[in-house]
Amino acid sequence: MSRETLEFQAETRQLLHLMIHSIYSNKDIFLRELISNASDALDKVRLESLIDKDLAVDTSDLHIEIEVDKDKRTLTLRDNGIGMTRDDVISLIGTIAKSGTAELLRKLRETTDGGAAQALIGQFGVGFYSTFMVADKVTLVTRHASEAQGTLWESSGEGAYEIESLDEAPQGTSVTLYLKPEDRDDQLFDYTAEWKIREIVKRYSDFIAWPIRMAGEDQPVNSMKALWARPRSEVSTEEYHEFYKHVSHDWTDPLETIHMKGEGTFEYEALLFVPAHASFDMFSRDGKRGLQLYVKRVFIMDDCEALIPQYLRFVKGVVDAHDLSLNVSREILQQDRQIQVVRRRLVKKVLATLKDLKAADAEKYGGFWGEFGRAVKEGLLEDPDNREQLLDLVLFSSTAAESTSLREYVERMKDGQTDIYYMTGESRAMVEHSPHLEAFLAKGYEVLILTDPIDEVWVEQVTEFDGKPLQSVAKGKVDLGESEPSAEQAADFADLLSWLGTTLQENVKEARLSTRLTTSAACIVGDEHDITPTLEKMYRAMGQELPQTKRILELNPDHPLVTGLRTAHAANADDPALAEAAELLYGMALLAEGGELADPSRFTRLLADRLARTL
Template sequence: MSVSEGVGVSNRVETLEFQAETRQLLQLMVHSIYSNKDIFLRELISNASDALDKLRLESLIDKDLQVDTSDLHIAIEVDKEERTLTVRDNGIGMSRDDVVRLIGTIAKSGTAELLQKMKESKDAAASQELIGQFGVGFYSTFMVADRVILRTRRAGEEGGTRWESTGEGTYVVEDVEDLPQGTSVTLYLKPEDAEDQLFDYAAEWKIREIVKRYSDFIAWPIRMTTERTDEAGATTQDVQTLNSMKALWARARNEVEQAEYNEFYKHISHDWSDPLETIHMKAEGTFEYEALLFVPNHAPFDLFMREGKRGVQLYVKRVFIMDDCEALMPNYLRFVKGVVDAHDLSLNISREILQQDRQIQAVRRRLVKKVLSTVKEMQAEHADRYRTFWTEFGRAVKEGLVEDVDNRELLLDIISVASTHDANEPTTLRQYVERMKDGQKDIYYMTGESRAMIENSPHIEAFRAKGYEVLVLTDPIDEVWVEQIGAFDGKSLQSVAKGQVDLDSEDEKADTEPEREQQKKDFAPLLSWLTEKLTEQVKEVRLSSRLTTSPACIVGDAHDMTPTLEKMYRAMGQEMPQVKRILELNPTHPLVTGLRKAHEQAPADETLAETAELLYGMALLAEGGELSDPSRFTRLLADRLARSL
């Protein structure tokens, strides 16, 4: 892992290897996979701004921390002769361990997947979008620099750390003395391209342009020392602030350009693509606050990871208080980014207090209503954007149907699900209800692992034959919310794999009633015998009205838990009793009618028991279930096939 050089702890010098995935990522950076290289400076300024925020917050919390916060700022320094560019801050700084942990590795799972997608992508814009999902902006410096040196000292510590790398396989970490508090990053810029002066990052005008475009809203002053030569040849130096430092959320909506919103979003989210939707709101009265929220254009890589970040930034009177404030946004909206600036909270408020604060809870309710109503407007007026939103975040939003009872009706209005109506276009529940057949009382659905499995399931044969639409629900959360919701717009949600099914009209019932009564009499002995033989597997064997081509299927009682839900609970460590289900037979299928005749002629025949076992096994496999003894099933099937030849 490392080679140590030098003597003594105070002068440790180590050459360390980058994590494998980091090394691959750096190679992609060094060979410039992006068309817009200007963003490297935005990323460095954004990191410096975060460090200043954290220092001010820590100084408020830790009264023993001896730091000077009177002139917190970001400085940009250029040496044209040496072709170096330095971004310096006097913020919180980093310890040696922080440097190795945060810069030597990409400490996030999923990096291998990112790299694969980036390699496969031939589109620079698409690659830029991918890298934004993983928050690795520091590495963008190697798009413009041959060598990068980072110097840092954490507030409250005496010793500092120097980090250096050329973006190849290794980096050097060294203990150093006499460093100022904070962090500086020095880039040794690549040779200037004589044919393209637009990318001269040692030029004052270029730095001004980048700061104005990407970082004008940063709350801290971004300063640069400029030189001016008068007519007499005398040179003077002038320190200028390059940004306006105006908080976007405090400005009126009509005073802000969308481009400014976009750049602010990229600053707080470390995403490299524009947001899908911007929400700017202000509340006045007993509890005043401003909020600037964003719906991303794509799901973050950690959306479904337990350790994934969630929540928005909390400010109090423009003072940064907390990153990822979970109290302000429910878990199912964890992808929403943004800022809430409250006017009447204490500057040292804790996460625990926030969870119980009535004012914060009121703000949360308003924010959630606003986000959901914005999605509903998107659904009605901007179909393409809504489609993107639902593709990226729909699975998370459906968690709200379980978690957020207060907003359940609004959530039911905005969700989209797949259905048998159109294989390529999802449907809303409202659209489903509008298409319901005359006399149809229920909204039919089926849950399963995939659309293919559901569409090929025996359970929907009669529904397809009768022309009834069935919702196709394949997300794990679908198993939970359909059970809890129960109904929409006065229509019950009915699983096609549960309970009794009767799709015949009154006229059809009158025509088929005599035939069905006769079938019940004819099959009664067989059904009784099968129920006894399969008593370990099922609680009942009965005739089916949902099958048209398959010989058998397995269904649950109306209020039974589904097998998939059973598995989910067991996977979470919960003990669940085994739920016996019902085997339904198609009375018109040759296999079933043949079994009935064989049972009438020789009810004691041992092969009948094997046939019953095979019939149950086939029904279990048809719904995607698992056999308790696959080897026995295979042996019985092979023997039966051999005898038929």
Template structure:
């Protein structure tokens, strides 16, 4: 008997996603069965785990957890049934009627922008809403479920358009059944005969062979004397792939297993299969994806490594096994010597788990390093996807700083079309150069056009171009690479020890130049004291009149903004204004100051020079209206008005 029938509308984003899934996303419609089996497997995992930890479920029979596939040719239905954890009425509405995850809009935008079906399929799978793929092959879907530990069940039904119906149903067993009312087979639409036992076997073998729970189906068998009978077959091998020797596993098997655990339909970029024996035994099978998940930098993103104990699933997204900067790594770790009741809190403080984590990290980083040396093109693609996350490790993981520095790949002034490693940079350094120069900024164009670049470009010094927000942080925490100091060309004193034409400047010439500006520099420092801590001559400028630099250990303006955005109190950091002593504006200002230091126009010109330098580096003017007025007045004055 049913009661409380309620018809509800899908959330707007859900309707959009349904339309995309049904009409344009999946090129291979067989995927729907893999998604439903994966959901059923998750439900069995959860019941197995909760029966160990929740006293309210101790009476639940978990001795025969399994997934059943049922074909009804007369009714044209295919049912996927499990005896797992089940759902409540609220669970159904939250999980299926509403996409209860952040980043929905970003997901939809990425799907629309994706250039191929494989990328779109991967995004759908990563988002965890593969249930909707059922509507590719079904005119109607009926889901019946009862949560373990509750008395009544719920039925959910929809045609995948705008609404769904929910009602309470008594007498349901614990678990979930999803019944698909199938569309007719159609070769033009890619709809196979999903009422065919052989087709179902083929799909299960291809996509779900490694699911750890038995997948069963009643099938017709012919005996030796021609008699027929229906028997229940187990369709999957249930072999723990990670427990088999690597030599016995094919690349296709690795790829299929990766797709099962990641919901990513592209093959992984790298596979790490290892076994540790001794005082603490475990197997691990880890994968580096080919492309970053859409939510890699979302606050809600969780690591992708599952923990098993003696082949028993314990938890998803086990933070204790992988550092945050490797959160994109997917896989399984199967420990032999942990308790089945182990909690996340215990894992965080377990000495043996910390040891496992250290070895896993070194294995993953070592695999990336091998890829970098043996297949530069493949590594470049991986770095493009995950480099920004890997650089977080330079801030978080001091034990692996050297390896991470070797993995860093950055744009530079050496080649606009290729990135470079720090090792390659060092190999190209000029004779006598012992410093690795870099400049941070919002974009390559901003950095390349910065006044700070002028002398380095004129004298042929290579500069790394760092444009990720994390670059502002790690370069300050990593003092050197291979004995070569990292230095921002926008901080501290830079003395390239030669003039712009390549001739070495003598000490006498330097002293004479300083003497020429002995009166102007302190006057400018006093005049601009609210904006800068010092005005000095520059050796890094060739064409611009001025630039703004920080002291060697000052926080950069970008980093200052980042800290403030995170709610941290930051003192205002005054910076240094550097002047190009050869620029006509600067020499004219010096002459005017020598002629009449009290002229009020000089202070306005000084303010304009500072504001122009601030704009040139992409900074924000403190008073744009005042700057505009001063500039307009100066231009008018120059035209004789």
């Protein structure tokens, strides 16, 4: 049948160009990536054969075969796994349908470190393209186990690829690499040498559960031992790390390894990993999460979400259960009591491991938190049973520290301080310059600075830590050890406050004197249980319209602008200029906290007119 030439997606072309023309410290990993893909295909065909009795496949000798041809300078890797349809080939190889592509390409262009570039590519999970580091051309022949027709794909890794339907093709996938010319100065990278291939397989893929054979040989190159079933004392750090790279398709070592075994009424083994870096799709709605599920060494499914909660979606690994059915479905797993028990144990073990890491190595834990902290904080909402453990793991920035835990904050609390003070906002700079902080900073109180979107939500449900209430500095009244405004002050400003409340009634519920301001004229605060402006904005961005929340205008009774406004109001309460001044005062308070003016052009016109009259 005739061949069809198709263009790579633009992002795919750019990525291929970078991989072909950039330097990488270890090109051997291309073979690990191909073997890992082949292993996945073998897992899937065995599972399909168990579930679908009508699927005509021979699973008696599932394996991976590697063949080298020195004369033609080719390396071929074959598997008799599930295979791919024509549509699979186009969608999986011709397109990178993932969020974060542009960011990946930007970082790849910026880095000159080969190891760092590999780490970036690993995070994105595009291992197949690593073949173009060593090959001038790649040919793939595949046939899905459920189809009679095969597909041929071929490309030199430039702007396009060729694809052709085949009347006949063996079940599974065969990838042939037409290797680049031999580098006489570097024999270590001769991928037509069998000793080199054996060395790579033993180093990176020894644990693969399927036999990996050299062409024409019956004896497998790999040991095929399931790592999670072996005693911890018999597994080296290097073996753990290579297994992590296999299950995660990451190219960097994991941050932490967790090897555990459950015995009793429900037996299982688990081998989990905490990555060193977040994947590009961690916050994508379509991002994959979950663990690989096996039953008595038989692969059941990838991305088993029932085994790990959403907020720990970055955890990778394998769970091998002994007592589940081989054809268990995702829906059944969600309700399975035994799976829920395993999930709870896995969560507790992961959280305990992170707690130990935090205690043992603050710098290493800080790196973890920078990558995954936003996700972990989701657990404060999702997982009330483990909320106390999570609160001990959370790190914040504050007015006194770039990074602090709640426990460290409590240890630094001033004598007589009863509350843990915090403020939410869109950025650290916005919070630091907020008038709400003035009195707190003046008196030396530390305030937590919460700038992640999830912070706006969890602080509404988490009311205390270690018996200390969490208190927003932008809500309700604050008690910093000072008395309320005196009766004399209250009387002096009563008329002005009443007038402001009426004049600005479309925007504020009341005006009152403040004890939290030292330098600013005014600020806007919410009642204790009001929704914050940032959270209100988030809901509206998601298409959820909310009724307007009127807030409170607080005035600094010692500020010249406020005392001047009081004097002018007492002299002539009907002066139209007073209403404009009130509007400007409210607008300035709104802008100071990072809010948005309803009518910016009117505000700037009033301000310009007022400034012009002073010149």
